[in-house]
Amino acid sequence: MSVTRTGPLPAGPAAEYDVVVVGAGVVGCAVARALARHPLRVALVEAANDVGEGTSKANTAILHTGFDAAPGTLEARLVREGHRMLTAYARESGIPVEPLGALLVAWDDDQRAALPGLAEKAARNGHHRTRVIGGDELRRREPHLGPGALAALDVPGESVICPWTTTLAYATQAVRSGVDLHLNCRVDGVVPGEPWHRLVTPRGALRARYLVNACGLHADAFDALLGRHDFTVTPRRGQLLVFDSLARDLVRHILLPVPGRLGKGVLITPTVFGNVMLGPTAEDLGDKAATGTTAEGLAGLRAQGARVLPALLDEEVTAVYAGLRAATGQEDYRCAAHPRQRYVTAGGIRSTGLSSSLALAEHVLGLLADCGLDPGPERALAPVRMPNLGAAFPRPYRDAGLVARDPEYGTIVCHCERVTRGEIRDAFASAIPPAGLDGLRRRTRARAGRCQGNHCGAELRVLLARYGTGAP
Amino acid sequence: MNRQVDVLVVGAGPAGLAAAARLAAAGAGRVEVLERESTAGGVPRHCAHPGFGADARGRPLDGPAYARGAVRAALRAGATIRTRASVTGWAGGGPATGRLAVAVTAPGGPEVVAARAVILATGARERPRSARLVPGTRPAGVMTTGELRRTAVLPARLRDLAGRRAVVVGGAPVARYAVRALRAAGAEVAAVVTEGPPARGIGDVPVLSGTVVTELLGRGRLTGVAVRARDGRAGTLRCDTAVFTGDWIPEHELARRGGVPLAPGSRGPLVDGRFRTAVPGVFAVGDLLRGVEPARVAAAEGRSVAAAVLDRLAGACGGPDGVPVEAAGALRWVVPGLLGAEPVPLLVRVGRPLDRPVLSVSQAGVPLRRERLPARLVPWRSVRLGPHWTGGADPAGGPVVVAAGE
Ligand SMILES: Cc1cc2nc3c(=O)[nH]c(=O)nc-3n(C[C@H](O)[C@H](O)[C@H](O)COP(=O)(O)OP(=O)(O)OC[C@H]3O[C@@H](n4cnc5c(N)ncnc54)[C@H](O)[C@@H]3O)c2cc1C
Numbered sequence: 001m002s003v004t005r006t007g008p009l010p011a012g013p014a015a016e017y018d019v020v021v022v023g024a025g026v027v028g029c030a031v032a033r034a035l036a037r038h039p040l041r042v043a044l045v046e047a048a049n050d051v052g053e054g055t056s057k058a059n060t061a062i063l064h065t066g067f068d069a070a071p072g073t074l075e076a077r078l079v080r081e082g083h084r085m086l087t088a089y090a091r092e093s094g095i096p097v098e099p100l101g102a103l104l105v106a107w108d109d110d111q112r113a114a115l116p117g118l119a120e121k122a123a124r125n126g127h128h129r130t131r132v133i134g135g136d137e138l139r140r141r142e143p144h145l146g147p148g149a150l151a152a153l154d155v156p157g158e159s160v161i162c163p164w165t166t167t168l169a170y171a172t173q174a175v176r177s178g179v180d181l182h183l184n185c186r187v188d189g190v191v192p193g194e195p196w197h198r199l200v201t202p203r204g205a206l207r208a209r210y211l212v213n214a215c216g217l218h219a220d221a222f223d224a225l226l227g228r229h230d231f232t233v234t235p236r237r238g239q240l241l242v243f244d245s246l247a248r249d250l251v252r253h254i255l256l257p258v259p260g261r262l263g264k265g266v267l268i269t270p271t272v273f274g275n276v277m278l279g280p281t282a283e284d285l286g287d288k289a290a291t292g293t294t295a296e297g298l299a300g301l302r303a304q305g306a307r308v309l310p311a312l313l314d315e316e317v318t319a320v321y322a323g324l325r326a327a328t329g330q331e332d333y334r335c336a337a338h339p340r341q342r343y344v345t346a347g348g349i350r351s352t353g354l355s356s357s358l359a360l361a362e363h364v365l366g367l368l369a370d371c372g373l374d375p376g377p378e379r380a381l382a383p384v385r386m387p388n389l390g391a392a393f394p395r396p397y398r399d400a401g402l403v404a405r406d407p408e409y410g411t412i413v414c415h416c417e418r419v420t421r422g423e424i425r426d427a428f429a430s431a432i433p434p435a436g437l438d439g440l441r442r443r444t445r446a447r448a449g450r451c452q453g454n455h456c457g458a459e460l461r462v463l464l465a466r467y468g469t470g471a472p
Numbered sequence: 473m474n475r476q477v478d479v480l481v482v483g484a485g486p487a488g489l490a491a492a493a494r495l496a497a498a499g500a501g502r503v504e505v506l507e508r509e510s511t512a513g514g515v516p517r518h519c520a521h522p523g524f525g526a527d528a529r530g531r532p533l534d535g536p537a538y539a540r541g542a543v544r545a546a547l548r549a550g551a552t553i554r555t556r557a558s559v560t561g562w563a564g565g566g567p568a569t570g571r572l573a574v575a576v577t578a579p580g581g582p583e584v585v586a587a588r589a590v591i592l593a594t595g596a597r598e599r600p601r602s603a604r605l606v607p608g609t610r611p612a613g614v615m616t617t618g619e620l621r622r623t624a625v626l627p628a629r630l631r632d633l634a635g636r637r638a639v640v641v642g643g644a645p646v647a648r649y650a651v652r653a654l655r656a657a658g659a660e661v662a663a664v665v666t667e668g669p670p671a672r673g674i675g676d677v678p679v680l681s682g683t684v685v686t687e688l689l690g691r692g693r694l695t696g697v698a699v700r701a702r703d704g705r706a707g708t709l710r711c712d713t714a715v716f717t718g719d720w721i722p723e724h725e726l727a728r729r730g731g732v733p734l735a736p737g738s739r740g741p742l743v744d745g746r747f748r749t750a751v752p753g754v755f756a757v758g759d760l761l762r763g764v765e766p767a768r769v770a771a772a773e774g775r776s777v778a779a780a781v782l783d784r785l786a787g788a789c790g791g792p793d794g795v796p797v798e799a800a801g802a803l804r805w806v807v808p809g810l811l812g813a814e815p816v817p818l819l820v821r822v823g824r825p826l827d828r829p830v831l832s833v834s835q836a837g838v839p840l841r842r843e844r845l846p847a848r849l850v851p852w853r854s855v856r857l858g859p860h861w862t863g864g865a866d867p868a869g870g871p872v873v874v875a876a877g878e
């Protein structure tokens with residue numbers, strides 16, 4: 001097990017792997033973790049300098065039940081199963097999850113009329129506990145909704161989750177269980193061969209008997225390296241606004257729009273960090289790097305948010321960002337086994353990959369078996385317990401026993417998010433340490449609050465210099 | 473651990489320290505100041521330039537010296553100051569339940585400190601890029617003056633933070649500070665971009681007034697900012713650093729979590745002329761009320777709150793009194809937001825520059841006073857209106873409206 005970020009890759013037998021997973025987003029990390037249960041030599045290879053640097057770091061962080069998926073699709077099944085698996089996994093590994101439930105709010109008669117159909121669809125997706133509620137109950141449960149909310153579909157089980165901890169937990173568990181993680185290591189070429197494929201990266205070459213493509217937005221480009229042109233990924237941008245935690249009391253559920261002729265519309269949801277999120281937009285683009293926000297995008301979101309939850313607009317915005325969904329023109333994932341190439345593609349994981357990740361990983365293992373991989377016996381994974389970033393669960397700054405043992409947990413550095421020096425030190429000493437302040441933010445919440453580093457930026461830079469030098 | 477004090481002050485900046493000094497000297501009992509930073513003194517600690525008055529012998533004071541003096545005065549008066557003690561919330565059901573106690577995190581362990589009166593003096597912060605809704609990418613090299621100011625004492629970090637070529641966003645006097653700090657760190661300042669008119673004294677840096685930043689560019693590190701002038705002209709300024717200055721928002725989290733209502737214009741706690749909030753036993757002073765003012769204004773508020781706090785300790789249970797004071801026209805805010813029977817001065821600030829300002833005060837539509845001011849009004853400087861401005865107001869009447877126009 002090792003994590004590398006710089007320098008030449010291992011050579012000789014150390015560079016030979018049974019399986020190489022390319023792409024360390026939530027999907028690739030989940031696949032690597034699933035493979036780590038078997039006595040295989042596995043590498044997880046990622047172009048960026050950290051795990052989860054692609055779409056997996058910029059989504060709406062909802063653990064979907066799959067109630068609204070297209071029934072019968074692979075996506076519908078994997079989201080449904082993934083929801084169950086990740087809910088259980090989160091509990092044992094310390095990933096914060098809050099099962100708030102969703103309300104699909106109807107604002108006009110057409111939307112109200114659509115609710116029973118949506119309940120029926122949910123039932124076809126195995127979700128039998130949805131229920132249409134009237135305006136009175138809706139207002140009781142969401143007192144700050146704007147005027148004109150008529151009714152809603154109540155969807156228990158829809159949850160909010162920490163997307164960063166999830167990806168990191170998978171990767172950490174994979175690494176601790178023997179997987180090699182090579183960061184800053186984009187695979188630029190594949191020389192197919194028997195028994196080894198040769199993967200060319202700027203840091204040297206790796207050899208793999210089996211290959212998994214978990215390249216997210218670039219899954220089509222990676223397929224092309226193996227001569228495959230099965231689909232094209234079109235990035236669909238989603239811009240988001242995150243509001244101050246002082247807005248948290250305004251909303252109790254995940255407020256979803258009723259899908260209609262005018263597109264999906266935007267949602268408003270609490271986050272596990274205690275913020276409120278508004279978004280996302282849906283814009284088809286040509287550029288797979290266009291993760292910037294736009295004035296029109298943000299203004300549009302605010303206009304829609306003002307209707308759903310008027311008081312939200314008075315609160316401060318703590319973050320604006322955008323993520324890119326990997327759309328492929330098909331209302332489903334694009335997962336396939338290519339046995340002759342000993343190669344599996346997990347592509348087109350569009351807007352539900354966080355929810356489905358654990359089930360998708362099992363599915364990919366099945367596809368690898370279809371390619372002839374004999375994974376061997378199963379063994380237990382090294383256990384992980386992730387630091388809690390969730391506002392609904394205990395954090396170190398209020399833990400008297402912990403502070404008594406180590407006063408570093410009583411020294412708050414990031415005041416807005418109450419992140420202590422002990423947590424920052426721990427992040428740098430962890431199996432996959434952050435590469436910089438952004439990675440540190442995703443691991444600890446430091447600099448993620450309302451002041452965005454106004455108060456703590458200076459001290460964090462000192463800590464980065466002190467602890468960060470030992471990073472691999 | 474649980475402790476009990478008489479007066480708890482949250483925040484050891486000029487306002488909190490002045491309140492503590494005055495109250496300790498007046499025999500208010502145990503007066504304790506909690507400060508989350510490792511050193512007391514507040515913002516002036518990071519302002520290594522003169523402008524903070526003079527010492528007893530008339531020598532000009534810089535920020536750190538001013539801060540040290542304020543700390544010394546509070547200690548000498550008998551107040552306790554605890555640093556690295558972060559107030560993270562209210563204990564129990566909060567002050568609305570009648571119990572005044574806060575949750576504190578410190579290296580010695582979390583604790584609850586109960587008090588008979590709590591003075592909030594938590595200051596203000598600059599709105600970061602996100603709160604200003606500036607679109608674009610999220611590169612490194614984007615910060616507020618606060619972050620720059622705090623990094624200025626760490627030369628090794630500062631060079632990296634300040635980059636090579638910077639753009640300063642905002643026209644208030646803090647922009648001047650940012651320009652100076654960036655240059656001291658070896659960065660070239662390409663321009664100051666400001667929506668309004670420029671403040672004086674930016675020096676030889678090009679100032680693009682009437683201009684907004686429309687987008688941040690670059691991945692990894694900032695590579696430029698797109699700007700657009702009011703006349704529609706647009707362009708891109710190449711830079712690897714952008715410092716967002718001014719645009720203050722009170723650090724009002726504790727106040728709000730304690731159920732303290734805010735004043736609409738300033739977003740600071742609504743107080744009366746004696747700095748009482750609507751929650752009995754909770755007081756608010758300093759930049760928390762409305763953003764940055766000179767330190768002497770914040771300190772004066774700290775001293776003024778003492779009288780009402782002493783009354784409370786003596787058993788008076790009066791809430792804030794008076795009629796609402798509202799800002800209208802070109803005025804952005806007015807402090808205090810409640811006007812009682814005692815005549816008090818008002819502090820007001822405009823949202824846009826007024827070349828020939830006319831200020832007026834009225835109550836329930838009846839004009840009380842109207843005056844043309846001798847000097848221009850600008851959004852980064854407040855005006856103090858003496859008690860005579862509101863002398864005629866009826867403390868039992870309707871809302872008092874203070875308006876500014878031309
Ligand atoms: C706005 C938005 C909201 C969303 N909301 C939700 C939600 O609420 N719930 C939910 O379940 N899902 C949601 N999603 C979807 C979810 O985020 C994605 O499905 C998921 O993150 C996809 O993960 P991935 O691992 O496939 O892709 P990515 O996270 O993009 O990972 C792919 C990785 O592959 C790497 N890579 C690419 N090419 C190479 C190469 N040649 N060599 C090495 N590495 C390479 C990339 O650097 C990247 O890190 C949302 C998505 C968006 C955009």
Ligand SMILES: Cc1cc2nc3c(=O)[nH]c(=O)nc-3n(C[C@H](O)[C@H](O)[C@H](O)COP(=O)(O)OP(=O)(O)OC[C@H]3O[C@@H](n4cnc5c(N)ncnc54)[C@H](O)[C@@H]3O)c2cc1C
Binds near residue numbers: 486595
């Ligand atoms: C760049 C700049 C230059 C300036 N130059 C001048 C000048 O030249 N002359 C002048 O007179 N004034 C100047 N000022 C203004 C002056 O610094 C302020 O008016 C003054 O600091 C306000 O005092 P305060 O006590 O209200 O707030 P602050 O000084 O901001 O103090 C608030 C304190 O509360 C603490 N705090 C906040 N929340 C908590 C919590 N939950 N628990 C514990 N502690 C907490 C903070 O750490 C901080 O120390 C300048 C300001 C800036 C930003």
